[in-house]
Each structure stands twice: as C-alpha cells, then as structure tokens.
C-alpha cells in the first residue's frame with residue numbers, strides 16, 4: 447500500500463531517513479529493484495561490495511517513494527537528469543511540482559532531503575568508518591576550523607570532525623558543485639551565542655545570511671547535516687522522519703536545534 451501523502455510548504459524542509467540494519471526482506475528489496483531504470487541497475491551491479499549495492503538500491507527507492515508522497519506521481523514514473531557535476535535533479539514527468547531533493551548514504555543509513563524550489567543538500571556519515579580524521583582536517587578544512595578542532599580535548603575531536611565534515615558536505619551538495627569548491631573557502635561557526643552559521647572566504651562569492659543549516663546525531667555512530675538556501679526571512683521548519691520505503695512511515699521528530 448502506498449504511504450500516505452505529506453504536505454510540504456515552501457517554508458519547510460523534510461528529511462527522510464531509512465536505516466539499513468534489518469532491512470533485508472527479500473520481497474521488499476525486490477520491490478525496490480523493480481523501480482530501477484536499466485541504467486540504475488547496471489550501475490548498481492558495478493558496486494563491488496554488497497553493502498554499497500544495498501545503500502544504492504535503498505537510496506534509489508527512498509528518493510522515488512519520498513517524492514511520490516509530495517506529488518500525484520507513481521514512484522516508478524519519476525525521471526531524473528544529472529546536473530553539471532553529477533547532481534541528480536527531477537526531469538519529469540511533466541506537470542510535477544518543483545521539488546528539489548538531495549540524497550546521501552553511508553553504512554547503515556540513507557537520507558533524502560526535500561524542499562520546494564530551493565537548493566538543499568544532505569550528508570550522512572558513519573563515524574566508525576573513517577580513521578584518519580586529524581590529517582583530513584589539516585589538509586582540507588579552513589584554518590579556523592582546524593584551530594577549533596585542535597583546541598578540543600583529544601576525546602572530543604573526532605565528534606567535532608564529523609560535525610564539520612557533514613556540514614561541509616551538505617553545503618557543497620546543496621550548491622551542487624561537489625569538491626569543485628575548495629573546502630577551506632568556507633568555515634562553519636558552531637559555537638553559540640549565534641546560530642549555526644557559515645562564513646565565506648573572499649574567493650567564494652556567496653551570502654552567509656541566505657543559508658540555514660541543521661545537524662543531528664541520529665545514532666551513536668551517525669552524523670547527519672542539512673543545508674538549505676533559505677534566502678531572506680525566518681528559518682524554515684525542518685522535519686525529520688524515519689521511513690521504510692513501501693513498508694512504513696512515521697514522524698520521528700519535529701524541528702531540530
């Protein structure tokens with residue numbers, strides 16, 4: 447049975463999360479595979495590891511079934527095109543609402559963010575996966591972010607690293623340019639009293655006040671961040687849901703801090 451429709455207003459962003467552990471019902475997975483285009487199937491088969499194939503399969507199903515909750519379009523009827531740097535966008539069917547989305551997957555978790563007519567990016571990371579965090583930060587993060595990390599007790603640095611990482615990924619994914627944007631051309635400001643904010647180096651022509659960011663710890667090992675081009679005006683309402691495509695959908699939490 448299709449999941450019930452959800453209303454999405456222009457001042458909202460919705461994030462749908464699917465947990466992969468235990469998601470192994472063969473009939474359910476077969477229903478996801480049926481949604482794939484021949485190109486998607488061919489790409490899925492090219493992943494070397496079963497884990498990556500599963501993430502990709504569930505990601506595709508999550509995107510299609512999620513979009514269908516916001517439009518009278520069957521999950522299999524969505525058509526996508528790739529932007530200049532590989533960012534998937536909705537191409538059809540004709541008459542579909544102007545939804546924008548972004549997908550991220552990591553070990554155990556897949557997430558998609560959806561908004562109306564706005565740049566949106568999402569990133570999930572499994573902190574248990576990456577070992578050499580300090581070296582990556584030194585090499586790629588901005589000097590201020592590196593100094594902030596290094597000032598923390600060693601036990602807290604790893605957590606902070608993934609907070610920066612997911613926020614930085616969410617921003618470059620929202621913009622759609624991927625790693626064509628040097629990661630040290632923008633800095634996240636995490637500490638209160640101000641809200642979670644971004645600052646840009648002179649090389650990066652963007653307006654910090656146009657952006658809204660959110661971050662969560664959806665599990666002890668997972669980090670999740672979302673970036674949305676809010677424009678002028680108050681913050682958008684952000685809703686996060688845990689869903690299982692074709693099986694279940696329930697709200698997990700309201701807006702984040």
Ligand SMILES: CC(C)(COP(=O)(O)OP(=O)(O)OC[C@H]1O[C@@H](n2cnc3c(N)ncnc32)[C@H](O)[C@@H]1OP(=O)(O)O)[C@@H](O)C(=O)NCCC(=O)NCCS
Nearest residue numbers: 505531532533534549550551569611614619622623624625
């Ligand atoms: C491709 C990239 C956009 C995201 O890669 P990632 O973090 O490894 O992977 P995610 O799971 O978060 O995102 C992949 C999804 O983003 C989408 N995507 C692809 N290109 C994209 C782009 N240019 N912009 C936004 N989204 C994009 C796709 O839906 C893709 O899923 P698919 O491969 O199943 O189709 C890019 O940022 C990248 O190559 N990152 C490398 C990771 C890195 O070094 N990060 C340093 C952070 S500090």
